[in-house]
Structures are given as structure tokens and as C-alpha cells.
Amino acid sequence: MSDPILLVENVEKSFGALRALGPISVSLKAGERLGVIGPNGSGKTTLINCLTGTLTPSAGEVWFLGRKVTDLAPHRRARMGLARSFQIPKPFTGMSVLENLLVPLDHLHDVADPRARAMEVLASVGLAGRAGHEAGGLTQLELRKLELARALAGRPKVLIADEAMAGLSDREIDDVLAILERLNESGVAVIMIEHIMHAVMRFSHRIICLETGRLIADGLPDAIANDPLVQKVYFGEQARH
Amino acid sequence: MTAKTSLMTAAPPPAAARAPEARTLVFCACALAVLALGAVLTQTIANPYVFFAAFIIVQQVALATGWNVLGGYAGYINFGATAFYGAGAYTGAFLLKAYGASIFLCLPAAALVGGGLGLLMGYMTLRVQGVYFAIATIALVVMMHTLVLNIDYLGGASGLALMPPEPPAWTGGQVQFVFLVMLGIAVLAVACARWIEISWVGRGFRALRASEEAAECAGVPTFRLKLSACAISGAILAMTGAPLVFYASFIEPETVFGLALALNAIAMPLIGGKKSWPGPIIGAVLLGSVQQAATITISSELNILLVGVVLIGFVAAAPDGILGLVDTLRKGRQ
Numbered sequence: 352m353s354d355p356i357l358l359v360e361n362v363e364k365s366f367g368a369l370r371a372l373g374p375i376s377v378s379l380k381a382g383e384r385l386g387v388i389g390p391n392g393s394g395k396t397t398l399i400n401c402l403t404g405t406l407t408p409s410a411g412e413v414w415f416l417g418r419k420v421t422d423l424a425p426h427r428r429a430r431m432g433l434a435r436s437f438q439i440p441k442p443f444t445g446m447s448v449l450e451n452l453l454v455p456l457d458h459l460h461d462v463a464d465p466r467a468r469a470m471e472v473l474a475s476v477g478l479a480g481r482a483g484h485e486a487g488g489l490t491q492l493e494l495r496k497l498e499l500a501r502a503l504a505g506r507p508k509v510l511i512a513d514e515a516m517a518g519l520s521d522r523e524i525d526d527v528l529a530i531l532e533r534l535n536e537s538g539v540a541v542i543m544i545e546h547i548m549h550a551v552m553r554f555s556h557r558i559i560c561l562e563t564g565r566l567i568a569d570g571l572p573d574a575i576a577n578d579p580l581v582q583k584v585y586f587g588e589q590a591r592h
Numbered sequence: 593m594t595a596k597t598s599l600m601t602a603a604p605p606p607a608a609a610r611a612p613e614a615r616t617l618v619f620c621a622c623a624l625a626v627l628a629l630g631a632v633l634t635q636t637i638a639n640p641y642v643f644f645a646a647f648i649i650v651q652q653v654a655l656a657t658g659w660n661v662l663g664g665y666a667g668y669i670n671f672g673a674t675a676f677y678g679a680g681a682y683t684g685a686f687l688l689k690a691y692g693a694s695i696f697l698c699l700p701a702a703a704l705v706g707g708g709l710g711l712l713m714g715y716m717t718l719r720v721q722g723v724y725f726a727i728a729t730i731a732l733v734v735m736m737h738t739l740v741l742n743i744d745y746l747g748g749a750s751g752l753a754l755m756p757p758e759p760p761a762w763t764g765g766q767v768q769f770v771f772l773v774m775l776g777i778a779v780l781a782v783a784c785a786r787w788i789e790i791s792w793v794g795r796g797f798r799a800l801r802a803s804e805e806a807a808e809c810a811g812v813p814t815f816r817l818k819l820s821a822c823a824i825s826g827a828i829l830a831m832t833g834a835p836l837v838f839y840a841s842f843i844e845p846e847t848v849f850g851l852a853l854a855l856n857a858i859a860m861p862l863i864g865g866k867k868s869w870p871g872p873i874i875g876a877v878l879l880g881s882v883q884q885a886a887t888i889t890i891s892s893e894l895n896i897l898l899v900g901v902v903l904i905g906f907v908a909a910a911p912d913g914i915l916g917l918v919d920t921l922r923k924g925r926q
Contacts, residue, residue: 403809424808424813425805425809426808426810426811429808429810430811437805437806441802441803441805442802443798443806444802445798445802446795446798446802450798454795454796454807454810454811455810455811457795457812458792458811458812459811501810502810505811
């Protein structure tokens with residue numbers, strides 16, 4: 352595989368005296384599927400926020416496509432091709448589904464026909480029929496798909512899917528997984544942050560596990576599932592006996 | 593469903609997306625018609641009071657539209673509209689006193705001052721949100737008011753009486769002329785607001801109003817956009833203030849930085865609807881007309897009470913204004 356397209360080097364994030372993350376080093380290669388797991392409060396969302404620029408690390412560096420982006424604003428990273436979806440969907444209410452996708456496309460100059468591109472992406476996630484509907488009126492599954500579609504509109508190189516399947520039924524999870532798999536097959540690297548273990552195990556090439564802000568495991572899905580430390584973090588000491 | 597089949601069943605873009613050029617042409621024709629109607633009225637109506645009252649109502653339209661760029665589209669409630677309005681009014685007064693400047697020179701100068709003030713305020717305050725931003729805008733009014741009170745050249749607390757230059761003969765008189773200028777400002781403000789609304793700028797504003805974090809992560813330069821909103825809003829509000837001294841031949845800080853104007857600037861978009869450009873116009877025409885009627889028939893002091901009561905009523909019963917209410921009723925029927 353090629354060099355990493357996304358690189359986190361010794362990143363730390365503290366809020367006052369509380370260290371929420373790190374020091375942590377992680378890399379992602381082009382086209383890779385990386386699963387990120389860990390219990391609540393383990394620092395997963397803080398890591399994502401440091402990657403996307405919503406938070407500035409207290410220490411360490413973030414590199415994307417060979418460029419240091421540690422201090423770069425989130426909108427600049429997004430334009431470079433670092434897209435994310437949110438744990439709790441954040442649709443642009445008061446706008447149609449189509450307009451939600453035009454927002455990122457407005458800021459990209461290499462898209463000849465933004466409306467056609469938006470419709471193409473909506474079709475690819477199964478939301479074409481809802482293009483003219485108000486985004487606030489979508490179902491939970493549709494909101495999840497809209498989050499993904501908005502992230503995909505600008506042809507990202509990396510997609511960070513933050514609990515994109517939370518609250519969905521098994522059939523709906525399959526639906527979202529199929530979208531992510533198709534996307535990955537088109538060359539986009541995907542970081543999946545997820546609590547639904549069968550989904551993350553099925554999807555990921557590699558998984559990292561965080562606990563209290565630190566990386567405690569990094570490996571293939573099977574190795575992670577059998578890692579005693581990961582089992583202890585998830586199921587407690589007794590589960591190992 | 594595969595991507596291929598989805599693409600095949602893709603619905604066409606919604607009707608609202610079609611033919612924006614045609615709508616813009618209709619809008620331009622209407623704007624020109626309004627200006628032409630104003631010019632015709634100055635030639636056909638003899639009673640100057642009509643233009644004194646119409647100036648105030650049209651000024652309210654420009655004021656409400658200017659406020660709505662930041663308060664409505666970007667979602668940043670600005671209690672400091674009078675700081676910008678006053679800056680424009682005193683820019684006009686200063687240029688008239690110092691150089692005998694024409695109103696057509698005072699307008700761009702006021703827009704520059706208001707835009708600059710907006711940028712400055714935005715740069716210092718936009719990193720805070722919600723109530724803290726609103727408090728900062730109140731502080732700006734107090735600062736501007738205090739500044740003017742302490743400048744003797746601008747008349748200090750006593751105000752400043754000035755004689756404006758003669759208006760063009762074809763306008764029929766000073767008040768008719770100033771009314772036409774204010775009508776032009778209002779049309780320009782509404783055209784600017786409409787452009788913002790239908791362009792990528794308005795889409796960016798709506799996105800950041802819905803979720804600033806999501807907008808930023810979607811590639812929207814939220815801080816720069818908010819700064820632009822402050823500057824555009826400030827420029828329109830200041831331009832609205834610039835003709836005041838040409839209208840009244842007198843200017844004083846208590847009036848231009850007063851509560852009545854500040855309250856009106858907020859109330860009108862809230863009454864009409866903040867989400868689209870016709871809202872502030874509806875609110876301004878309704879409230880401005882009622883206020884003018886109340887001034888003649890009851891008392892000019894009743895204005896603020898009237899605004900307060902109407903504002904509370906709308907906030908409680910129709911927080912999205914008249915347009916929002918109409919929209920809700922229409923959806924209910926469907």
C-alpha cells in the first residue's frame with residue numbers, strides 16, 4: 352500500500368486539567384477502511400474533532416495529503432477532501448435535501464454542474480426521490496443517509512463516519528453499510544467510528560481501540576476481537592474468565 | 593437499492609430550482625416600477641405630508657432589510673442597529689457641514705463607514721454567540737452615542753441644525769427629493785437581500801444558522817461569511833441613516849441612537865418573517881403605517897408601546913412572522 356494520506360502524530364487534547372486524548376499516533380492509507388472503537392468517553396469524538404479541525408490539538412501534528420493541517424480551519428480541510436458525518440445528524444433545516452448538498456458544492460470550483468452532481472449523490476444513497484423535501488422532515492434513516500450524501504458531495508478522499516448507524520434497525524444498518532462499501536470501492540478511505548460491533552468488524556480492514564484517550568489496540572478485526580485488553584475494556588475483567 | 597437503479601429513478605430537481613433568471617427579471621421589473629411610481633407620485637401629489645410619512649415608512653423597509661441580513665439570514669440578533677444608522681446619519685451630517693456635500697456623496701461614504709464598523713464589530717464579537725453577541729451590540733450603541741455626545745463639531749447633546757443644498761428642480765421639493773432617494777436605498781437594500789437569499793451566500797447563511805459546526809465541516813467559511821453579513825448589514829443600515837439630515841435639517845443623538853429605532857429594526861422582520869426578503873418589507877409597511885396613523889390620531893409617544901405589544905404578540909403567537917404563519921396554514925391545508 353501507498354504512504355498514509357492521513358497521519359496523526361503524538362496528538363494530545365486537554366480541556367483544562369483533563370486530558371481527553373493522547374498522546375496518540377494513527378495513520379490511514381488511501382482506500383483503507385479503519386474502524387475506531389472504544390467505550391463512551393474514550394476519546395473517539397475528540398480524535399475526530401482534532402482530525403477535522405473542530406478542535407485544535409494541545410500538542411502533536413495532523414497531516415493530510417502530505418500537508419500539515421494542524422492549524423487549518425475545518426472548512427479548508429473539508430475542501431481538501433476530508434469529509435465527516437455527525438453522530439447526531441445535523442441537517443441544514445429550512446432547506447431542501449437537494450440544497451443541503453449544494454452547500455458543500457458551492458465552495459468547490461471543479462464541479463461543472465453542482466445540481467447534477469447533487470442529484471447523482473442523492474441517487475447513490477437512495478434519496479433522489481426526496482430531493483425537494485425539507486431536510487427537517489426526514490426519517491432517522493434518511494437523515495443518516497443525508498449526512499453521508501452531504502459528506503460525499505465534494506468527492507472526498509477520506510470520509511469519517513461518526514456512528515452513522517446509531518439507532519438503526521439491522522436492515523437499515525445493512526443499507527448504510529452497503530453505501531459505505533460502495534463508496535470505499537470507489538477509492539475513498541473510510542474511518543468508521545461505531546459501537547455496533549458486528550458492523551465495524553464486518554466493514555473494517557483494520558481496527559483501533561481507544562480507552563481513556565489512549566490507543567490500546569491496533570490490528571486486524573479478528574485480532575482485535577480476541578485481544579484480552581479490548582475484551583476487558585468492553586466486557587470487564589470477569590468476561591475473560 | 594443500487595446506485596445505478598437510484599440514478600435511473602432520480603427525480604428531477606424541484607420546481608423552486610427552475611428558472612431563477614425569469615424570477616430575477618420579474619423582480620427587476622417590479623423594482624423599476626416601484627421607483628417609477630415614486631417619481632410619478634412626487635409629480636402628482638401636492639400634499640408634502642404624504643412624503644414626510646412615506647419617507648419614514650420606506651426608511652423602515654431599508655432598516656428592517658438591513659437588520660435582517662445579519663439577524664435573519666445569519667441568525668445573529670443585533671440590538672445595535674442604531675449604532676450603524678447613527679454612524680450613517682452623522683457621516684451625512686459631517687460631510688454636509690464640512691464640505692456642503694451632496695446626498696449622493698454622503699450615501700457611499702456612509703456605506704463605507706457602516707461596512708467598516710460592521711467588520712470591526714464582527715471581528716471583535718463574532719467569536720461569541722447568542723446572548724453575548726447581542727450584549728456586545730448594545731455596547732456598540734452606547735459607545736457610538738457617547739462618542740457623538742463628546743464631539744462638539746457634531747453638535748454634542750444639543751444636536752446639529754444644517755441647511756441641505758437645494759434639491760433638483762424636477763423633484764418638486766426637498767422632502768419629495770429625499771423620499772425618492774430613500775426609495776432608491778430601500779430598493780437597493782431589498783435587491784441586495786434578495787441576491788443574498790438566492791445565491792450561495794444565502795445558502796451558506798442558512799447552513800450556519802442551522803448548524804455552524806456542520807456548515808464549517810461542509811466547507812463553508814463560516815467566520816468570513818458572518819463578517820460579510822456584519823459588513824453588508826452595517827453598510828445598508830448606515831446608508832439608511834445618511835439622508836436623515838437632508839430630510840429633517842436637524843440631527844441629535846437621542847433620536848438616532850434611540851430605543852424606538854432599535855426596537856423597530858428588530859420588530860419589523862420578526863413581524864413580517866425573517867427567513868425571506870419580503871418578510872421585512874411586510875413588517876415595515878405594516879408597522880410603519882400603523883405608527884404613522886397612531887402618531888396623527890393618538891400620540892407619537894404611543895409608538896414604542898405599540899411596537900412592544902405587537903412584538904410580544906408575534907413572538908408568542910407567530911415566531912416566524914406573518915410569512916411563517918401563512919406557510920404553516922398552507923401546509924396545514926395540504
